Amino acid sequence: MPAMNAQLAGTLDARRPARASANDSGAALRDDFLTLASHELKTPLTSLALQVQRMRRIGARRSEEPPTWGDSLDVVGRQVSRLTRLCDDMLQVMRLRSGELAPERQRVDLGALVREVVAGLAVELRAPHATISVDAPDGTVGCWDREQIGRLVFHLLKNAVMFGQGRPIFLEVKACAGGARLLVRDRGMGIAEEDQERIFACFERVGDVEHFGGLGLGLYLAREIARAHGGHIGVESSPGRGATFVVELPLEPAPASQARAARSSTP
Template sequence: MNTNKDSRNEPTKLLIVDDLPENLRALNAVIRADDRAVYQASSGEEALALLLEHDFALAILDVQMPGMDGFELAELMRGTDKTRHIPIVFVSAAGKELNYAFKGYETGAVDFLYKPLDPDAVRSKVNVFVDLHCQRMEIRRRSEEQQATNNELRAAQEELHYALRMRDEFMSMVAHELRTPLNTLYLETQMRRMQLDRGNLEAFGAESLEKMVARDGRQIQSMIRLIDDMLDVSRIRSGVLSIRPGWTELQDMLQRLTSDLSHQAQAAGAVFELDVKGPVNGWWDEFRIEQVIVNLLTNALRYGGGKPVRVTLAATEEHARVDVIDQGPGIDDGLQARLFLPYERGVGNGVPSGLGLGLYISRQLAEAHQGQLTVTSKLGEGARFTLVLPRGTPPV
């Protein structure tokens, strides 16, 4: 006889109820097995307490008990969600002429046995109900597994749809961001071709050529930055992003970068306020740390609402800390949670800008240095981006 256990390898639970201890002992001896747990109750009240605590495969109830008899107990079981599904077998020493069996079936019993009990018949009936219970448990387990699998598939489909949507949006962003400098270059070349066709060489004087070259350089650098960002994302995801640490000084770097970006700040109507207390050295990849700080500075200009951007540098023996603080509209909690994900873009002057890769790459670069890049912000109170780097020691 197959008596499979449930998925947690728990024994199948059986309940026997009789007011006579000798009857409980005798019935227990007949139905017990290694993969079963037989619970005994000597009254209806005691049985109810067990029924509410455990999930039984079968309840064998004596009909004639003082106080609550077996029929009353069965009616209570059928009236409770937790116990109404439990099969009930009645046992009685009364003669068949009392027609207890009919009343037992009326109360929902699946079988009715008369004493003295035939051990083989009892054992066979109990085995049937134990098998049915194990099959129900197996079906329930498989149903739960199927539901879990369906949920996983649904989640995977949603992730796939999200990935496809992000891919399409990303390709659209790339096309848009590249089109702007390309269109500018194209129009510039068309204008020059028109001047040449007209023989107007005065349009290519030294001052004009200098401006043309500067404009061309800006557009080319914009495209190079976009391509570099995409390459960095590919390197990060493939685990081949290279970090080449060297002895680096942050005070000079911040002074140089804020000076280099002063024209961009002026165009945004802002200024940099640099607060540094002295040189701060560390063992970092200078090019990559510059990349992070430039991203933070340009973001602060883009989203800072034309107000001053404060840049601070502080250090302990173990760590260096750079804070870039703008006075823009701030970042809500929902966006803060997504800000360092790839392709997430803020809105500056009402218009999304860039590919949404800068902060993602910057955090990855910070973590590649065993550091951290975080943001704190409240709506209406600007945003503070904090870069913390362990200073490290050069190899011997």
């Protein structure tokens, strides 16, 4: 293990240019580590995912196999999906921090996408403890990056499941002036006022690692994806009264001059 750690440190040092301060060096080391780790993990995970698909096809042809065969593959498949998403999140963070994550826009129906994400989360978590209600009719269509907006919805919904204490969760999509509004509401532990800005920072978290897990990337990604689309995200909450996350997105991208002005005014 010491030899492996030394080798990793040497690899990161070789990839990182000289920094003027210890703080810059520490931040660069973290960024380099996340990039390296996510790339290195993606290769075996892709292989595992292909093997799971292959084993499922074999199992489907061998009907005499006991039910535990399929159940075990489902567990493996869910864990592979979870780790793959974590690697994707780390890569997305690095691209955001380097200014490389520009939306690839297309026509997207937000209501249909939200329903799709909810259905996918139920499969990934197998059986969410909370009842999830969705009011997301078709017809709210904008020019957005489908993959990025899907990631935004996923992380807001996952956050509600994680901190909602098993109580009902409600999602709503509706049109607003010149745009679309998404609400994700839970009735869980809530968020203190002094934490409501901090939770959107990279690697920040409110709950402890032992009980809630995670790297503190989800809300950061959600906020940055909303900003990249010219929108914004906020939260209304108080301790013990749950939380409502509100996302507003323009239906069309702003002209280049307006987009530059918005970015320059964003803290």
